Amino acid sequence: MASVLVGMRSAAEVADAAAMFVRGVPARMWEELRAEGLLGAGVPVPAEAGRS
Helix, strand or coil, X not given: CCCCCCCCCCHHHHHHHHHHHCCCCXXXXXXXXXXXXXXXXXXXXXXXXXXX
């Protein structure tokens, strides 16, 4: 397979995508990604934004 092209085919799909875009990602997901080694320890995540 050389490539995959994805897109929205209807106004309902556009509305659904827009609604999903504003939903937050649960902090637990970031923790799990790190625990599985899929996200590096130094990669900033939204839950950590603004922390020093």
